[in-house]
Amino acid sequence: MSSASFVLTLSCADRPGIVAAITTELAALGANIAESNQFWDRETDRFFMRLAFTAPDGVGRDTIERALKSPIERFSMKTSLTDDARKKRVVIMVSKFDHTLLHLLYQIRVGWLDAEVAAIISNHDDTRRIAEDAGIPFHLLPVSKDTKTAQEEQVLALVKQTGADLVVLARYMQVLSDNLSTRLFGQVINIHHSFLPSFKGAKPYHQAHERGVKIIGATAHYVTPDLDEGPIIEQETARVTHAMSPDDLVAAGRDIESRVLARAVKLHLENRVMLNGKKTVVFG
Template structure:
């Protein structure tokens, strides 16, 4: 059986990058199934994503050894993923569970290729869902006094489970700068507004008070700057003056669920690459 891999790379843009990488892959009989590349002219950075197959006797280490001379020559930052391994995720949720339930459904039907290794909450509300799905549930009551301790527990849980990604599926707590920095690029949040508008608490009510005609949701990587991390995915929907603040919230729930699921899928498929404060997303 063939082995399936995804290679992502970024480096200073130079002539010959694509040719060098594909030549080495061809030498081991790799067949390229998908190729995306982008040159950021402002930073002169080159970004590339390759999905390819090899014969079954080629391991991830074999491919990395094959590419080493190229990655060294162009001083590339690379990531090679073996698709035979499902990404492991930890979902964090408070009381609003719609985004989490949508993720679990998309995993169940096979649209999202991932394994939820734990659900973490500061409430008991989702314990029954976790039991039904057969997922370990951790209810950690959060206070100012124990916040640092609970975040260390999250780091330990991430290491223990081998989690690749932490998802804040309407987890209504602000993570510390320390945790956001330590797990940068590995925490995805869903914010219930079309950022950069209406940051912080109750954004739908802020939008209602301002009489906006479009509301939305934004999925982004978490950084120490609240609701300002690199954006992965967004969606909007029209609203009217006749709608109440509660109607805004109900409309937003559907948008949030879709946007977060798409962001997690794109991240899991290595379609998102960080580019400073922005992202390069290969759809």
């Protein structure tokens, strides 16, 4: 018997009976749960759950939503239901540094990331050839202080036009305005070449070198109007020594940035990241 795969995520105030209410409805539809993750945040008294399940042929999204309406309303749940058959669409924004872009494209090509790149947007022309070789539409949108508002409207129009589920800032060296950050909240992931909250802003490797740190890292986070303070999704570190120059730190950091960003994108695409105020719940 054929089946369709879905992912349900939910959050609500913690109460007894939440899991039973959802799973009872799914069982009545003949659905089979393939993966279940739950977390109770004792500080906020909120409950988070991710369910991956298959539904028999003929049981579609509408049927599932109708079945779950009662428990969702009873527990005042915030939910998201995703059909796994639909490939997610991604817009990647990049400036001159192309290492994280290339890594994302490779992981998509080999199938580790299940996504389609709908467009590559850049404020420089350096990565046009990469986009063309991959058969991806490239959009050169230069930006300056005077043109920032108009440029971001073009970005937003492209995101809507392509139906993108996610915008990835792959070393896009421009700060998004408060307006764009707010309008796309929860849909934009940035890679910051530092182990946040340390060394925010420009040239973090140089800041780290000046402080004589022994560990460097990279942080993937959701973009918010507060620079480099969005909810953190993924991080990684590496040990360094006093003998390494700022350029050595930059070189060591490239691989870390690429890996961290790719893992964060994968977690998001698989609906494994849930926002919890200024933090995230990540079901790895």
